[in-house]
Amino acid sequence: MLDQPDGATLVDMSPVDPMAPTEPFGVYVHVPFCTSRCDYCAFATWTDRFHLVNDYLDACVIDAARSLDGAPLATSVFFGGGTPSLLEPDQLAKVLAAVRHADGAEVTVECNPETVDATKLAGYRAAGVTRLSFGVQSMVPAVLASLGRHHDPAAVASAVDAAGRAGFDGEQLGYNVDLIFGAAGESPADWEETLLAVLALDPPPHHVSGYGLTVEPGTPLAHEPDRHPDPDDQADKYLLADQMLSAAGLSWYEISNWARPGAECRHNQLYWDQGEYIGIGCSAHSHRVDAESGSARRWWNVRTPDRYIRLAKSGQRPSAAGEDINPQARLVESLQLALRTRAGVPESSLPGWDEDPVLPELVTPAGSGRLVLTTNGRLLANEVAIRLVPAPCDSVENEVENLRLSS
Amino acid sequence: MVACQRRGLDQNYRRAGRAATPLSELNLENIRNLSIVAHVDHGKSTLSDRVLELTGAVDARDMREQYLDSMDIERERGITIKAQNVRVRWKGHTIHLIDTPGHVDFGYEVSRSLAACEGVVLLIDAAQGIEAQTLTNAYQALEHDLEIVAVLNKIDLPAADPDRYAAEIEKVLGLPADEILRISAKTGAGVADLLDAICERIPPPRGDAAAPLQGLIFDSYYDQYRGVVSAVRVMHGRLVSGERLRFMQAGRTHDVEEIGIRTPASVPVAELGPGEVGYLIAGIKDVGEARSGETVTSAARPAAAALEGYKDPKPMVFCGLYPVEGDDFSNLREALEKLRLNDASVTYEPETSGALGFGFRCGFLGLLHMEIVRERLEREFDLSLIATAPSVEYRAHLTDGSVVEVHNPSEMPEPQKLESIEEPYLQATILTPTEYTGTLMELCQARRGEMVRMEYLSPERLELVYRIPLAEVVMDFFDALKSRTKGYASLDYEPAGWDQADLVKIDVLLNGVPVDAFSAIAHRSAAQEYGRRMTERLRSLIPRQLFDVPIQAAIGGRIIARETVKAKRKDVLAKCYGGDITRKRKLLEKQKEGKKRMKNIGRVEVPQEAFIQALRLEE
Ligand SMILES: Nc1nc2c(ncn2[C@@H]2O[C@H](COP(=O)(O)OP(=O)(O)OP(=O)(O)O)[C@@H](O)[C@H]2O)c(=O)[nH]1
Ligand SMILES: C[S@@+](CC[C@H](N)C(=O)[O-])C[C@H]1O[C@@H](n2cnc3c(N)ncnc32)[C@H](O)[C@@H]1O
Ligand code: SF4
Ligand SMILES: [Mg+2]
Numbered sequence A: 001m002l003d004q005p006d007g008a009t010l011v012d013m014s015p016v017d018p019m020a021p022t023e024p025f026g027v028y029v030h031v032p033f034c035t036s037r038c039d040y041c042a043f044a045t046w047t048d049r050f051h052l053v054n055d056y057l058d059a060c061v062i063d064a065a066r067s068l069d070g071a072p073l074a075t076s077v078f079f080g081g082g083t084p085s086l087l088e089p090d091q092l093a094k095v096l097a098a099v100r101h102a103d104g105a106e107v108t109v110e111c112n113p114e115t116v117d118a119t120k121l122a123g124y125r126a127a128g129v130t131r132l133s134f135g136v137q138s139m140v141p142a143v144l145a146s147l148g149r150h151h152d153p154a155a156v157a158s159a160v161d162a163a164g165r166a167g168f169d170g171e172q173l174g175y176n177v178d179l180i181f182g183a184a185g186e187s188p189a190d191w192e193e194t195l196l197a198v199l200a201l202d203p204p205p206h207h208v209s210g211y212g213l214t215v216e217p218g219t220p221l222a223h224e225p226d227r228h229p230d231p232d233d234q235a236d237k238y239l240l241a242d243q244m245l246s247a248a249g250l251s252w253y254e255i256s257n258w259a260r261p262g263a264e265c266r267h268n269q270l271y272w273d274q275g276e277y278i279g280i281g282c283s284a285h286s287h288r289v290d291a292e293s294g295s296a297r298r299w300w301n302v303r304t305p306d307r308y309i310r311l312a313k314s315g316q317r318p319s320a321a322g323e324d325i326n327p328q329a330r331l332v333e334s335l336q337l338a339l340r341t342r343a344g345v346p347e348s349s350l351p352g353w354d355e356d357p358v359l360p361e362l363v364t365p366a367g368s369g370r371l372v373l374t375t376n377g378r379l380l381a382n383e384v385a386i387r388l389v390p391a392p393c394d395s396v397e398n399e400v401e402n403l404r405l406s407s
Numbered sequence B: 001m002v003a004c005q006r007r008g009l010d011q012n013y014r015r016a017g018r019a020a021t022p023l024s025e026l027n028l029e030n031i032r033n034l035s036i037v038a039h040v041d042h043g044k045s046t047l048s049d050r051v052l053e054l055t056g057a058v059d060a061r062d063m064r065e066q067y068l069d070s071m072d073i074e075r076e077r078g079i080t081i082k083a084q085n086v087r088v089r090w091k092g093h094t095i096h097l098i099d100t101p102g103h104v105d106f107g108y109e110v111s112r113s114l115a116a117c118e119g120v121v122l123l124i125d126a127a128q129g130i131e132a133q134t135l136t137n138a139y140q141a142l143e144h145d146l147e148i149v150a151v152l153n154k155i156d157l158p159a160a161d162p163d164r165y166a167a168e169i170e171k172v173l174g175l176p177a178d179e180i181l182r183i184s185a186k187t188g189a190g191v192a193d194l195l196d197a198i199c200e201r202i203p204p205p206r207g208d209a210a211a212p213l214q215g216l217i218f219d220s221y222y223d224q225y226r227g228v229v230s231a232v233r234v235m236h237g238r239l240v241s242g243e244r245l246r247f248m249q250a251g252r253t254h255d256v257e258e259i260g261i262r263t264p265a266s267v268p269v270a271e272l273g274p275g276e277v278g279y280l281i282a283g284i285k286d287v288g289e290a291r292s293g294e295t296v297t298s299a300a301r302p303a304a305a306a307l308e309g310y311k312d313p314k315p316m317v318f319c320g321l322y323p324v325e326g327d328d329f330s331n332l333r334e335a336l337e338k339l340r341l342n343d344a345s346v347t348y349e350p351e352t353s354g355a356l357g358f359g360f361r362c363g364f365l366g367l368l369h370m371e372i373v374r375e376r377l378e379r380e381f382d383l384s385l386i387a388t389a390p391s392v393e394y395r396a397h398l399t400d401g402s403v404v405e406v407h408n409p410s411e412m413p414e415p416q417k418l419e420s421i422e423e424p425y426l427q428a429t430i431l432t433p434t435e436y437t438g439t440l441m442e443l444c445q446a447r448r449g450e451m452v453r454m455e456y457l458s459p460e461r462l463e464l465v466y467r468i469p470l471a472e473v474v475m476d477f478f479d480a481l482k483s484r485t486k487g488y489a490s491l492d493y494e495p496a497g498w499d500q501a502d503l504v505k506i507d508v509l510l511n512g513v514p515v516d517a518f519s520a521i522a523h524r525s526a527a528q529e530y531g532r533r534m535t536e537r538l539r540s541l542i543p544r545q546l547f548d549v550p551i552q553a554a555i556g557g558r559i560i561a562r563e564t565v566k567a568k569r570k571d572v573l574a575k576c577y578g579g580d581i582t583r584k585r586k587l588l589e590k591q592k593e594g595k596k597r598m599k600n601i602g603r604v605e606v607p608q609e610a611f612i613q614a615l616r617l618e619e
Helices: A050-067 A089-098 A118-127 A141-147 A153-165 A188-199 A231-247 A266-272 A305-313 A327-339 A375-379 A381-385 A393-406 B002-019 B044-054 B072-077 B104-114 B132-143 B162-173 B191-201 B326-342 B367-380 B434-446 B470-484 B524-541 B581-597 B608-615
Strands: A025-031 A074-081 A101-111 A131-137 A174-181 A207-212 A251-254 A257-259 A276-280 A285-289 A296-301 A319-325 A363-365 A370-373 B031-038 B084-090 B093-099 B119-125 B147-153 B214-223 B227-236 B244-247 B252-255 B258-262 B266-269 B277-281 B295-298 B317-323 B347-353 B357-364 B385-387 B394-398 B403-406 B418-433 B450-456 B461-469 B490-500 B503-510 B520-523 B549-555 B558-565 B599-601 B604-606
Touching: A025 A050, A025 A266, A050 A089, A050 A276, A050 A305, A074 A089, A074 A266, A089 A101, A089 A118, A101 A266, A118 A153, A131 A141, A131 A153, A131 A207, A141 A188, A174 A188, A174 A231, A188 A231, A207 A231, A231 A251, A231 A257, A231 A375, A251 A266, A266 A276, A266 A327, A285 B581, A296 B581, A319 A327, A327 A381, A327 B581, A370 A375, A375 A381, A381 B581, B031 B044, B031 B104, B031 B132, B031 B191, B044 B084, B044 B093, B044 B119, B044 B191, B072 B367, B084 B191, B084 B258, B084 B277, B093 B191, B104 B132, B104 B214, B104 B367, B104 B490, B119 B132, B119 B191, B132 B147, B132 B162, B132 B418, B132 B490, B147 B162, B147 B191, B214 B326, B317 B326, B317 B347, B317 B367, B326 B347, B326 B357, B326 B367, B357 B367, B367 B385, B385 B608, B418 B434, B418 B470, B434 B450, B434 B461, B434 B470, B461 B470, B461 B490, B470 B490, B470 B520, B503 B524, B520 B524, B524 B549, B524 B558, B524 B608, B604 B608
Parallel strands: A025 A074, A025 A276, A074 A101, A101 A131, A131 A174, A174 A207, B031 B093, B031 B119, B119 B147
Antiparallel strands: A207 A257, A251 A257, A276 A285, A285 A296, A296 A319, A363 A370, B084 B093, B214 B227, B214 B295, B227 B277, B244 B252, B244 B295, B258 B266, B258 B277, B317 B357, B317 B385, B347 B357, B394 B403, B394 B418, B418 B461, B418 B490, B450 B461, B503 B520, B503 B549, B549 B558, B599 B604
């Protein structure tokens, strides 16, 4: 993996050693089941299809065998949801076994705190899971209720305790906490309390994701304007989170993510680096690059588990649609993604930024000709992103050339 | 519009075969020419329906409500916009009947129609009694020396009180109560008697068939296929198919292509004699050459003089119309050209706005007219338009003695060059139940009105006459009047000259840059309120930018109102949605597109929608 000076993150050009998979390659497994539906959530998940779980996992195994055929060994596997932690360790193990992954691969499972105990987490660990991601959202009961969550702070504490006992207590084996800020009725003090409580967990998280509550079209929340977050309040909360998490040794590395050095999520980093990945399960996304042409293809699977099962079991590809991304579009995308991270973008992609009336407050030089978002800039990342200009076309030519050489 | 009138014609020609009643050698004595006039909604078009039915002009199975209201927009709104004439037969008589619009904006259609008649049927709603236009209509009829057949309509309504209103009509208009007919245009009760009364009481036309032709054109519209179609009333002489005509005002000659009558189907005839009403097609492409009020005569044997024409109605209200899509400018021009063929009362002139681009300053007869024209442009020509706030025409007297007409706030001369400004006035007549006198006087006073007269028409009904600036009426006077009187008061008005006033131009500035689309001319006493409302409205409409945006209203250099759109602090997609980067990229593309479509006022990006909303009239 190399960061090109022009901002495109490209496939490593060094000769590939088949025994040492230096090229990151990810596999995402979607688990579309939840015990109840949170009214802000737009993910593909169902609360009434538990009878499909085993068929679904079988379908995932079949799909994985087919779609990973000839693919590199996975360097990261991510079980996302939905609520993957509803799976028993043996169920999870069965799917993980079908996903060929490298030794030392990062294997993450998203867990709803109220669904796990020490036995289950030990079972996950034994199956090869290296990282847990807890959907904590808040540590204030009233805020959890406002979000429609069914756990309380005590459930978080005991889930974390169980994680610690199962060995998820350090940098390499550790756990992440997902937080949401800006729920209706959440005061600044509530948010501070959440952050303090999360940092006081034992063992402490090695990684925190903090998401501003987003009103997703089509969700019940979308129809209740009174409960929509206030952007200024969210901005204040973001700044507080950044300050408190940094002070606790978790450094910012992507808009919504902070980690202890070395504990960054490799799987998510893959997305931001425009890396390659295959999605298994309904609604999962995949991305492969065609080294020959320099283009890439992204596609996504059918949305419902029913259809996914039907297609996978009958030997068909479960994809619903996709798009080809030409080299120019890839370049744009790579800048947009890199901008969100601490890697930042090359100065050339924001020509004249230092003359601009606002950009100097939003980006700052980070050495070696790159610009990275300031804290305020992170809050206005879209505004910066739409001002990005990809380098002129000849560098695209170069890239295509490079890709050819590397293949 | 073109399309819908075309449809009407087709239908008419199709029906012509069956309905044809070749009318030759009409005896003048048996002709009756009349207009149905009334306040809005008192039932003119419904009465016309019953007449069409009762005289057998339209088959029962072809009948539909307000048959003569043929434009889509008329049918949707349930109002008449354009007068329509029709010829029917009743007991050996030939009756030409004109259904007229009741709304004050279209009052000129009524006065034109009266010139073609010897009498009017004055309808009065038996549950409402006399209203403002009832008076105007009655006075107009008297001025034209026309016989008035007064008729109380809607006697089927439970709230109808014909005795009371008959007495009122006698007292106010001097029409004997016992001669007032009582009908229901809805059920048809009394309509046959009304037709009899028309034949008895309205005098036949007089005219000399042997004299040189004098025909009065009292309406013209443009048909895509036939060119200009005019409604004509022959005064003297004969209008003969194939003849060469001279249009006396336009000074042009045209050959008659077709003459005919409306039954209401269009039925071609060979000639029209004195007293007859019909239509005329003469291969004319420009309505301007066959204006209402024009006199047609025979080119071979011209009349000595033209008939007394009428003045074109002058636009009273102006606004800028701009295409939402800048590329649509030439389409808008074309649409206005076409629309004007059928509605000569619309005026337009190109204008440029820094904020809205290229458009037209258009003049209208009133707010309803403005609304209808705009709607027709959008519907019939598939345009999407932004209209600036309606304003009136001002006269600016400059220090050098010259006078400038100001149709648009941006045309307002610099204060230092300005000697004085005059604004147009109306004489407004309000009829109201007496209990609302206080609140209406208050309203008129607040709108700078001066009382001219106050008169009790009956113990319960009062007539208030005010001289009031047109600009005040244009705003929301009518709505205020209706809401203060639970809808019981009615309003009519006519132009009443000009007067000097203390008027100021209010500028609206975004981040220090004046935005012409939002500036306005207002009385000094109302300036503060305008400034406050506009700045407040803009604050809620202008999206937050990356910096604070002050919104100011100012007179000259003096700020009279100020709001601020605070800088936005957060605009970021929180999640990467797993590998769904496609969605993320699309959201950003959309945002970028949206930015491109914004209008830049200085450094401030303003979406089109903000202009549209800010300029929308208040409900
Ligand atoms: N009950 C009752 N309703 C009537 C009668 N005549 C008309 N109406 C109703 O009154 C309303 C207005 O009737 P129109 O015939 O459109 O009135 P108009 O005078 O032509 O109206 P404008 O052309 O807009 O001035 C309609 O809803 C009619 O149905 C009647 O005799 N009895
Ligand atoms: C794939 S979701 C599901 C994880 C798990 N089922 C849970 O809810 O705890 C991962 C994270 O996305 C975040 N998330 C989901 N919907 C969101 C929204 N509308 N706005 C902001 N964050 C959201 C939550 O923090 C959640 O933990
Ligand atoms: S937020 Fe998590 S628990 Fe809630 S419905 Fe979505 S996936 Fe399920
Ligand atoms: Mg009508």
